[in-house]
Amino acid sequence: MASHGARSRSGGRPTLEEVAARAGVGRGTVSRVINGSPRVSDATRAAVEAAVAELGYVPNTAARALAANRTDAIALVVPEPETRFFAEPYFSDMLKGVGAEISETEMQLLLIFAGSDRERRRLAQYLAAHRVDGVLLVSVHADDPLPDLLSQLEIPAVISGPRSAAETLPSVDSDNYGGGRSAVEHLLAGGRRAIAHITGRLDVYGAQRRVDGYRDALRDAGHEVDERLIEPGDFTEEGGRRAMTKLLARRPDLDAVFAGSDVMAAGARQVLREEGRGIPSDVALIGYDDSAIARHMDPPLTSVRQPIEEMGRHMIDLLLTEIADRRPAVSRGLERRQVVLATELVARASS
Amino acid sequence: MASHGARSRSGGRPTLEEVAARAGVGRGTVSRVINGSPRVSDATRAAVEAAVAELGYVPNTAARALAANRTDAIALVVPEPETRFFAEPYFSDMLKGVGAEISETEMQLLLIFAGSDRERRRLAQYLAAHRVDGVLLVSVHADDPLPDLLSQLEIPAVISGPRSAAETLPSVDSDNYGGGRSAVEHLLAGGRRAIAHITGRLDVYGAQRRVDGYRDALRDAGHEVDERLIEPGDFTEEGGRRAMTKLLARRPDLDAVFAGSDVMAAGARQVLREEGRGIPSDVALIGYDDSAIARHMDPPLTSVRQPIEEMGRHMIDLLLTEIADRRPAVSRGLERRQVVLATELVARASS
DNA sequence: AGGTACCGTGGGAGCGCTCCCACTTGTGAT
DNA sequence: ATCACAAGTGGGAGCGCTCCCACGGTACCT
The missing domain is CATH 3.40.50.2300 (Response regulator)
Structure with missing residues (x-):
């Protein structure tokens, strides 16, 4: 008797293996279907999808993250106290754009405030643990050490508002x-x-x-x-x-x-x-x-x-590209990825 | 030669095993130190802590989540469009309290909006994947199916503002x-x-x-x-x-x-x-x-x-208790956990 | 006919951790 | 001196997935 098998697991969620058994195929095939690989015959795919539906299978994120070394999550880091975040429409508009764009993907968005020293330290821990695949940085000041930490940890990042004309990080800004x-x-x-x-x-x-x-x-x-x-x-x-x-x-x-x-x-x-x-x-x-x-x-x-919402969209796009490029350790993209969006003057009665 | 070992892993982060080797102890012992178990001698603990510091070891969350079947994360779910979230100070105050309280722990807080149908569906997926250990529900309407989904998935949850006098979920409310x-x-x-x-x-x-x-x-x-x-x-x-x-x-x-x-x-x-x-x-x-x-x-x-910030604090407390209680499948706590906080009238010139 | 190329597939190995059992050693009771 | 028990420790097994190698089959070439 497997003494470990008795460990109380949450609700006996179906596993890949069980789906495979049900569909009469191997584990690898189910994995391929789940991940949308094209190298599966239509018949097999249908069978697997049926099994997935019947069993209500949902992949275990932790297992996937462990095996594939990715988290399918990115963080929106706000190096400001919550207060400012809520006070300024800039952030909420940005969040709206980011949220809209990311909901097109399987990625999860985390919102992290790093206003206080304490929060900064937590964030550093968090990043060191590689709990996200990439980071969106908004409102970063010229002397902020965060970007350096990120590049040291080799975590893809995109910044909104370059810190200087010599910004090395991919960035999205308005003109x-x-x-x-x-x-x-x-x-x-x-x-x-x-x-x-x-x-x-x-x-x-x-x-x-x-x-x-x-x-x-x-x-x-x-x-x-x-x-x-x-x-x-x-x-x-x-x-x-x-x-x-x-x-x-x-x-x-x-x-x-x-x-x-x-x-x-x-x-x-x-x-x-x-x-x-x-x-x-x-x-x-x-x-x-x-x-x-x-x-x-x-x-x-x-x-x-400023087209802030649109900027948010672009940030996600850049970041996802950045993350995807990170897979093969090839081309350190020398073509700097800097997006600049046009502004528009809205004339009203005050001028 | 281990053909798999060559898989490009991120930055060769140190593992438990390496820390153990460095400290001259076994894997189990390091795990105990990391998790603050008392069953470790002081000398050993010191040695392990030194090794951790030298190597800059940070536990791999995915591996931990997989092995221990927990995520160390909880979600604050807002069943409203982002817009309302930002427009109403209620939410930001709540977030402040929640954030303050959770930063006392090792837990991670996720903010999830579920205003649109689309977002609702994503949330359901997310919860089904058990990506969080518990959920904080704010601003839930009487006919919202979310609480039922949660209890069906056996995910601990705390609600702010009970849906009725017969609320079954633990809740925090003002009077x-x-x-x-x-x-x-x-x-x-x-x-x-x-x-x-x-x-x-x-x-x-x-x-x-x-x-x-x-x-x-x-x-x-x-x-x-x-x-x-x-x-x-x-x-x-x-x-x-x-x-x-x-x-x-x-x-x-x-x-x-x-x-x-x-x-x-x-x-x-x-x-x-x-x-x-x-x-x-x-x-x-x-x-x-x-x-x-x-x-x-x-x-x-x-x-x-209303002491909203304080309500946020209480919600976290309740939820953490709820999560902790979930470990041994004992006592379905019949003692309903409902907290009600006093309000205060602030008199100004309008009355 | 044999050879070469795929395609689709199965399943072993391994990701880094926790859990638990088994083992050693130290301590106090007999 | 002997036994019982606790304290401290090491390490096997397993969590559920991805990755990749190997395999049989079919299609196309010479």
Whole structure:
């Protein structure tokens, strides 16, 4: 008597072997059918599929993971506290795109927050245990060690928003430079001349690029760039307020503000209101992200739209390719996989 | 030569066996140390721990799952579209509590949305594959088949918000009845007499209980309940607007409104404003959830606070107990595990 | 006719762990 | 000194799958 066989297993789920017996074929054949191999005759496939249905067979993921050395899961890592995740529409839109795309596959998506030190350590453990086949990294700051850890562990990863122009990881980004340009060009076209810019956190590459776009748009139109019109923000509403206050003090004559995010634009708006400046009569205001805030603001906010959901889709695609390429230890793909998606200016009443 | 050994394994991670060799002990001993068994001498334990550190050993989860028939993961299942998840602070607070509590353990938390039919089917597959040791169910409607599926698969589960008074699953809830009572008592104490109630979706048990609390509070204070003062909502802002409009039409003399959620209160507020009714001068308004909306409303909204984060913590505790109890096939715990937490009325300017 | 090429198939070996039995050694009771 | 028992340990068996080799059969070539 098999003493081990008596170990209480959960609900006696059918195994591959049992399906094979039922279908009158070998284990290998069932495995082939389950995994969609083409090297199975139609008759056999039908027989196996019938057996699978009758027995209600569902593959044991753990066994598969052990034997095949893959987990069929990928993680969406958010190196931020949960709070920010929920506060910013960026993340939820991203998640929506990612979720939609991944549901086309057999892969499982895990959402992991790594805001605190403690969470970081857990994440490191988790990655070291290779519990996922790949990682999606969103909102990574320039000095974050996470990407290095990932490449050291040889875990495929895709980053949203490259950390610099020299990003080595495959990445998906929107055209921040072009977005910045279009905002300024729009304001210039509206006859504005003293255009201020409240930047995002400058350790975020995308924020830098928006500044570059701002500068170049002005120069190309034959205007000089007055550094007093540029004030760094931090993507928060409060930061927007502070920046707006400073700008107003330095250049009371400004007639337009391009904020690096809708949230900062909201902060700026408050200050402009308090100072009695009409929007857009006295000062035109334009944000970035085209989030719900923009639509609901009074007046509705002109904003630069990033196709965030689409970015999420692309990230999954890149990652899956990356994972698939990892199988044969061939070609370290020198063709850098960097996707950049176009932005779109959504004009509303604020400009 | 072992032809299979050549299979390209990921990065040659150290195995239990290698740790054992390094520490000069057997496999079993290392396993005991890793799993914190007390039946190991201190000296041996130290040696093993040293070997683990030197080799950077991390257990292979798949192998462990296969051998031990557990996954060390639990899922938080949200039977709603992502959109609602992000829109309602309820979920993020819940997630915060759950996340905090689970990070005390070795368990992994998965977030699964099951809003669409398609997602439902994926979830069913997922559960059938027993990829998690237990499930946390939030926001389940009365007729949802999910709980049955779970019990059929013998997967431990805990529900937030029982589906009815006869809920069989372990559950964690706040005292909706008491919350409803306290809202009404507060309004009565403020001298209000014609108190309306905009209910939540009545297929949500908690919403029913709030209505019960509303009714009983009025009766106990010697007032009759006028059914024209009760109008069902659906937890949305638009629903709040609609309900408020109807109530005003039916009982223009009402002097207070108890809304079943802050979001609905926000909708009600808009209508009251449009009708020129002052808050709280003409009509006192009170919400439920004490969400961010309540604090930022104009005027700030009195609301009934549920300790959602704490509820999340309790859910994890219950679930872990449930999972642990599942090991020996003993006592089908007849002592129903139902936790009910107290609510708290937060008085602000709207009442 | 024999040879060569597949195709479809069966099943051994092995993935890295846990579980449990059997064994050795140390301790205290007799 | 002898026995009983516990504490600590080693390692076989097995979890359910994938991978790959080997095999028989059919089709096509020379």
